[in-house]
Amino acid sequence: MSGLLGGVPQSGEIRICQLLAFRGKPAVPETIRGESGRQCDTGVMPAHDVPDDLDDEAVVTSVPEEVDLPDSDGGIEPVLPETIRQRVISLAAGAMTGLPLDELPMPLRRVAKFAPNRRARLGGQVIAMQLSGDPLLRQRLATRVVNEAGDLGASILEGVAPPAADPVEVAALAYLARPDGWRDLVERATDTVRAEAQGAATSERIRDVEQRLARAEHDRAVARVEADKLRDELARLRDETSGLREEVRSLGKALRESQAKERKATDMLASEKGRATRATADHDAELRRMRAKLAEAETAAGAQRQSAKDARAVDDARLWLLLETIGQAAVGLRRELALDPTDRLPADFVADHDADRPENANGAGAARALDADDPARLDQLLSLPKAHMIVDGYNVTKKGYGELSLEQQRNRLVAGVGGLVAQTRAEVTVVFDGAERVVGLPPAPRGVRVLFSKKGETADELIRRLVRAEPAGRPIVVISSDKEVIDGVRRHGAYPLGNDTLLRRLSRS
Numbered sequence: 001m002s003g004l005l006g007g008v009p010q011s012g013e014i015r016i017c018q019l020l021a022f023r024g025k026p027a028v029p030e031t032i033r034g035e036s037g038r039q040c041d042t043g044v045m046p047a048h049d050v051p052d053d054l055d056d057e058a059v060v061t062s063v064p065e066e067v068d069l070p071d072s073d074g075g076i077e078p079v080l081p082e083t084i085r086q087r088v089i090s091l092a093a094g095a096m097t098g099l100p101l102d103e104l105p106m107p108l109r110r111v112a113k114f115a116p117n118r119r120a121r122l123g124g125q126v127i128a129m130q131l132s133g134d135p136l137l138r139q140r141l142a143t144r145v146v147n148e149a150g151d152l153g154a155s156i157l158e159g160v161a162p163p164a165a166d167p168v169e170v171a172a173l174a175y176l177a178r179p180d181g182w183r184d185l186v187e188r189a190t191d192t193v194r195a196e197a198q199g200a201a202t203s204e205r206i207r208d209v210e211q212r213l214a215r216a217e218h219d220r221a222v223a224r225v226e227a228d229k230l231r232d233e234l235a236r237l238r239d240e241t242s243g244l245r246e247e248v249r250s251l252g253k254a255l256r257e258s259q260a261k262e263r264k265a266t267d268m269l270a271s272e273k274g275r276a277t278r279a280t281a282d283h284d285a286e287l288r289r290m291r292a293k294l295a296e297a298e299t300a301a302g303a304q305r306q307s308a309k310d311a312r313a314v315d316d317a318r319l320w321l322l323l324e325t326i327g328q329a330a331v332g333l334r335r336e337l338a339l340d341p342t343d344r345l346p347a348d349f350v351a352d353h354d355a356d357r358p359e360n361a362n363g364a365g366a367a368r369a370l371d372a373d374d375p376a377r378l379d380q381l382l383s384l385p386k387a388h389m390i391v392d393g394y395n396v397t398k399k400g401y402g403e404l405s406l407e408q409q410r411n412r413l414v415a416g417v418g419g420l421v422a423q424t425r426a427e428v429t430v431v432f433d434g435a436e437r438v439v440g441l442p443p444a445p446r447g448v449r450v451l452f453s454k455k456g457e458t459a460d461e462l463i464r465r466l467v468r469a470e471p472a473g474r475p476i477v478v479i480s481s482d483k484e485v486i487d488g489v490r491r492h493g494a495y496p497l498g499n500d501t502l503l504r505r506l507s508r509s
Helices: 016-023 082-095 116-122 124-133 135-149 151-157 167-177 182-337 346-354 375-382 393-400 406-424 459-469 483-490 499-508
Strands: 388-392 427-432 448-452 476-479 495-497
Touching: 082 116, 082 124, 082 135, 082 167, 082 182, 116 124, 124 135, 135 151, 135 167, 151 167, 167 182, 375 406, 375 476, 375 495, 375 499, 388 393, 388 406, 388 459, 393 406, 393 427, 393 499, 406 427, 406 448, 406 499, 427 459, 459 476, 459 483, 476 483, 476 499, 483 495
Parallel strands: 388 427, 388 476, 427 448, 476 495
Antiparallel strands: none
């Protein structure tokens, strides 16, 4: 059981705030004074710091939730009905009038200046909490209340409740004065109050039932009168209904005749609509066939025009590239047919045949021939006019950058040949197998074409197709160490070079 208004009693040196913290309850937002006189500061401004102009209605108090604690005599605070609880608060609020402020706990000083009624209304919770937890305050207030009660108060102090006394008043005085056997007085008064409340509720229910019964009797009488009126109205309506039935029969006959005419007209209209619909459908079908034939003819004509345009564009490109290659091949041919420099003069040949030469008179030997993978050979081929270099991508990268990922291999090779294009101005195409194609490749450098073979096709087949597409006579260089690729492109007039040649050339750059 909980105390009055959930108030928290205190005994000895136990503080309410400590008990609340132990039980997980919210702290009381006031300074609470126990029997020992110690205070538990909850962070709320004390009463003497409250501004004088604070509105009375602004006084807000807060109490913790109900905590079951023993009172000062070792028992449990009884739970009081609402009427007894309000009477206890009212008596205590009235008894506070005239008490010095220094005899009141700090939470009550804020409401002590109010009138008793307002004090009980605004500070009722704080008053109840202090009565439950401060025996000294309760004793002071009980003395004043008992004295004001006169004979009833004297009887309560003796532990006797007069039979004719108000049980609410008896319970409130016994709770405050707490004489010997006060719990029995409070319990008996509480039982009496509850019995009176139940009796009043029962009487109210009986009155309500009687009122409902009277209303039911009245409603029954009204219903009888209404039933008589309805019977008369029903007889009148039956007479009218007989006349209406005759009229309905004649109207029904006319309606059936009109419906028969309407059905006949509807059938004729449906047949006409059917013929019109069939004619429209035939016309639409013929129109669709004509449009389909027209679309097919337009598509065929467009395809022929596009095919002729593409063929003409390919022929023009091949012819332009061939003429450009032939036009610039003369310059390259003259440069390519020039004799290698020599350190022997015509007199040297005469000397060899017709005179003796001193010892160690011969000069250095002939110039060194180029190796198969010498980058100089690649530079010579790329210096030819309109040269086109086709690179077998993964064949080169897996030989030169096999430790890197495929993406890093592609990026490094494309960046390297981009620098080579910037130096030689040659056309470069790098071909990769489409099986590992990824999305989001970085843009290729200017002059570098990056291709991936389509699904079902390898990079080797794409390289041979690129070589076959070039016109005869154009310098085509294929970088690959794949023997099948080398043999295939060589038959079509390309110059195959191993991947080491390109790797050495790129490393030199």
